[in-house]
Amino acid sequence: MEQEIVKVFNEQHEQIGTATRAEVHEKGLWHETFHCWLVNENYIYFQIRSAQKKDYPGLLDITAAGHLLAVETVESGIREVKEELGLDINVDDVVKMGMTSCSIVSENMIDNEFCHVYIYSFKHDWDSFDLQYEEVSGVVRADLNEAEAFFLGKTATLNIEGYEYFPDGQRAKIVRPVSTAQFVPYRELYVAHVIQFVKDKMFKTT
Template identity: 35%
Template sequence: MHLQLRSKDKKDFPGLFDITAAGHILSDETIGDGVREIEEELGIAVSFEELISIGVIKDQIHENGFFDNERCHVFLYNAETTIETLYKLQKEEVSGVVTADFQDFYKLCRGLEKKIAVEGFGVAEDGRKTAAGKTITTNDLVPHSPEYLLQVTDLISKKLKDRKSFWK
């Protein structure tokens, strides 16, 4: 499970971990056009056909005068390399990427674990990648609605149980 660390320069939720990648589709775009967010934020050139849809999930974030109501199209991507070689981050958007064991993340989202270990890398001001390992809690995550995180992890879990269909 890969999580991106939002840049400290982001207006909304700076320095918090979020799903990788996230973005808004413009009114004149298709869902397939959303792959541009992946390349813009993470530097991964991926085609829409390489993504595995796991559903559309409603999410609401209402916090400190911030209101965000979305229908999130959620996809999985089978990255067959390490995160250090996979990602070329746009540091204005993303300042690091970490991996978490999916079962640990699943338990964290359900309150069955209070904290989990993650490892990955951050990007220094000079663009160098630096190793990053730490322990995170739900307070370190963008405050998606609890239902959103439960649904996302349920759908991923179901897809992983049927690995044959997931890994094509």
Template identity: 40%
Template sequence: MDTELLKVFDHHGKHTGIATREEVHSKGLWHETFHCWFISKEEDKHFLHFQMRCAEKKDYSNLLDITAAGYINAEENVADGIREVHEELGIDLALEDLIYIGCIQDEIIQDIIIDRELAHIFFYNIPNPLNYTFQMEEVVGIMKVELALFEQLWFGKIENICATGIVVDKKLRQVEVDRRVAKGDFLPHTNAYISNVLMELKKIIE
């Protein structure tokens, strides 16, 4: 398999070279990613939609994360990141379907990985119910949570909230689910990243 190469940057976003994905994570190098958040409105409430990561994934298995996200390879530009929506969710979108709000830094530092991302953030307003075809080695479901409650959960005002959606069961069927989730059920993004994403989202929906 070809080695995955990524452009790397300094803390200020200046391009400094190219490195492998393994080097990026072992050395904590800044690199570009594509983050696409699906949002919807039902009656008078707004919802965020999270992908459920596959149980077999090496990193952050079973956790809820950005609807569709991935790395922007060295030979790609930001617009190429939209491939992640089709690859992970089986949804065909064009770049003009999305709302681009800019680049937000995000750091996730664990014992085995130092993930420093220059994340290009996009929003997609879901106009109608979607039929997902999941990339099973990556994603096994989509769960939605009420935006206002998610914000309270993330910043410690409440301990758990209701999430509803679909997941793939052992017979590979998409089944509806309804469960309580806590902050620990989500990928551990920084508070600054989540705060900035929510701030930009509110500008769009208000």
């Protein structure tokens, strides 16, 4: 299997070289990722990571995300939305929120990322998804206001609804409360900041 090569940066986001994806996680080298959140006026959407994933299997995560390869521009990351979710969108369809940094240390890796964050106004339905099953096993959503309170630490649980999808075309409805233990451990307040941006810049009501 061909190794994925990514750019390596110092803490000031200055490129200092390249390395394999495995190497940046092993050594804790800073690298770039692409995040795309699906939202609308009422909801924010999360993917369910496949049980086959090495890292954080079965946990709730950014709607679509992935590593930027050394040969790619930041905008090239939009491919992740098509690859993971089956939604055919281009970079003109998304709103750029900006870049943030994230550092997660786990048993398997040291993940130091510069995350380029984009927002997509999702106006489709559940039938629109065509998931990459080795990466994503389902998609769920949460009320935007409830999710903001949850990620600000004001509530202990968050109600989600959506579907787990299967390769044979079937899907199973999901309706349940979840806690922070069911989410990939993001940087503190990251998702709350995404929701605040969405409410202030995209769906602001007067």
